[in-house]
Amino acid sequence: MNPIVIVGSGLAGYNVARELRKLDKETPLTLISADSAQFYSKPMLSSALGSGKAPEAIAMNTAEQMNAQLNATIRAHVRVTAIEPAQHAVHLYQETLHYSKLVLALGADQIRLTIAGNAAERVMTVNDLTDYTQFRATIAGKESIAIIGGGLIGCEFANDLTSGGFKVSVIDIAPQPLSRLLPPAGAAMMQSKLAALGVEWRLGTSVTSIDSAGEKLRLTLANGETFEVDVVLSAVGLRPRIALAQAAGLKTNRGIVVARSLATSDPDVYALGDCAEVAGLVLPYVMPIMHSARALAATLAGKPTAVSYPAMPVLVKTPACPTIVSPPAAEAKGEWIVTADAEGVKSLYQDVTGKLLGFALNGKATAERATLTPQLPPVLS
Ligand SMILES: Cc1cc2nc3c(=O)[nH]c(=O)nc-3n(C[C@H](O)[C@H](O)[C@H](O)COP(=O)(O)OP(=O)(O)OC[C@H]3O[C@@H](n4cnc5c(N)ncnc54)[C@H](O)[C@@H]3O)c2cc1C
Structure with missing residues (x-):
């Protein structure tokens, strides 16, 4: 019997595997991940630098431990390069694997803005444990960090890094932080509380170029201001990973389009998490993943189940506000x-x-x- 194959070892991939194992301990299960397949909670990445947490302290389980817990074959550092729904097959680098059901839990990429200048490629993003490791190593011994984007993740990093002793400035095109989530009065409180910690706000403008200035990076803003920092972090939003599904002929829009059954346009291929667009909604947060994982596990275990989402408030991890x-x-x-x-x-x-x-x-x-x-x-x- 071909296994159920899950692609992705983030919260979506691992939670659907865990929920499935509560209902069905035997059906062969293979989980393929382009990364190390360590189990960790991604939300910690924007609240752990200030307290100096090493990546090993964030990873809760290795791939081997997850293997044993889930009675699954976990293949780390293996990338799926193509899907052939008609053949029930996924292609890996030099191998083809057949599935009974396929679950896409591919996550999302950080959006990278087009910025001019000879050091624009030095802009960093933190979207997984590997990024966190690199970012932590880069900022060690440095003093100043510019964050492009004052949304949820940008504000969390600003609070965390300032608490860690860094001089932080945040640049956002909107006139206020958290412009998609907070009305002006709430945003003003966030702005003043983080400013009291030391965060410098550069709002209503954008970064036009980043150039080397000796060891430093010189940012030029659309309002004409220039200033220098040691490191630039970008947190301007996420784009669901749809390329693999698109190339396979599955229906995509902003995300991989799925019905409330979490089935894609192919009935044996499902998607959940940051890569999925569920009944028109792209919700890149933990709670929708937990609800989706439970519903999909029931479906995979033989009880077709539509996902429903209650109200799911999101906590912004800014202890200052x-x-x-x-x-x-x-x-x-x-x-x-x-x-x-x-x-x-x-x-x-x-x-x-x-x-x-x-x-x-x-x-x-x-x-x-x-x-x-x-x-x-x-x-x-
Ligand atoms: C810094 C930060 C802080 C956050 N804080 C919060 C918070 O406080 N509250 C909240 O609700 N949400 C928060 N979020 C969002 C939340 O963490 C995400 O919604 C969630 O972790 C996404 O999980 P996922 O499994 O869908 O994707 P990911 O964790 O991105 O996992 C995707 C997986 O797919 C694999 N993959 C991709 N392509 C391939 C391929 N071709 N072949 C094989 N494997 C592949 C990757 O290697 C990875 O294992 C935060 C996000 C970030 C970045």
Whole structure:
């Protein structure tokens, strides 16, 4: 019998394997990963530098340990180069593997902006444990870091690196941090709390070029300002990895298009996690992965199950300004009602009848998360 093959050893790949093993201990399972297939929690990458955590302290299990835990064949450092759905086959470098069912858990790439200058290629990104290892080695003994992007990941790195003693500046094209997640009052609190830690904000502008300046990097901004730093980190968003699926003729859009069954346009190929677009939604967070993994495992174990998502607030890991967000759906019609004092900002997104459609809580207002979350509509019912 051909195995179920999972491609990807991130939270999506490993969680679907774990959930499957709770229901079915025997069906042969192969997990293929382009990386070392160590099990780790990716959200730690933007909150572990400040405390000096080594990559080994972040990785929770080796590929061998996961092999034993999951009764699976785990193949690390092996890249899938093509998929042939009609043959139920995936191609590796010099090998073809046949599957009964295929699960794509390929993740997403950090978007790289096009920036001019002779040192633009020195911009770093942190999207996995290998990146973290390289970034940690690069910043050792350095003083100043520019972060391009003041979104969730940029703000988390800014808080973490400042706590670690680095001089951090954040550049964002928007006039405020977290522009996709926070209304202005909440963003202002994030901005001032991180500024109080030492973060320098350069908002409403962008980086046009990066050039070498001796050991340093000189950034030129669209507003004409120039300044020098030791290291530049980019955190401007993610792009689902769709190329493999696209080349195989599977339907793709922003992500690999899947129905609520998590099946792609081929009924024996599934996708979940950062690479997937589930019923039109691309949700690159941990909670949607956990719900998807449970539903897909049930389907793979023989009980077809559609995924549903409750409201899933996201914690922004900025201890200087505790923040929890549950953004309204793109098509939601309402307005932000904001109450603020020196210690917190509560932003509620409500429709004309007062129904709660989303929220953003900063500072002491985060204490209201437990009472507000049950009032939110499900993300996918
Ligand atoms: C710094 C950072 C902080 C974050 N913090 C939070 C947070 O606080 N809360 C939250 O909810 N979310 C957070 N996220 C998002 C969350 O971590 C991701 O949604 C989640 O980890 C994605 O898991 P994944 O398995 O889909 O993808 P990934 O972890 O990217 O895994 C993809 C896997 O696919 C493999 N792969 C890709 N292509 C191939 C191929 N061709 N052949 C073989 N293998 C392949 C890769 O090697 C990798 O093993 C954060 C993300 C980052 C980057």
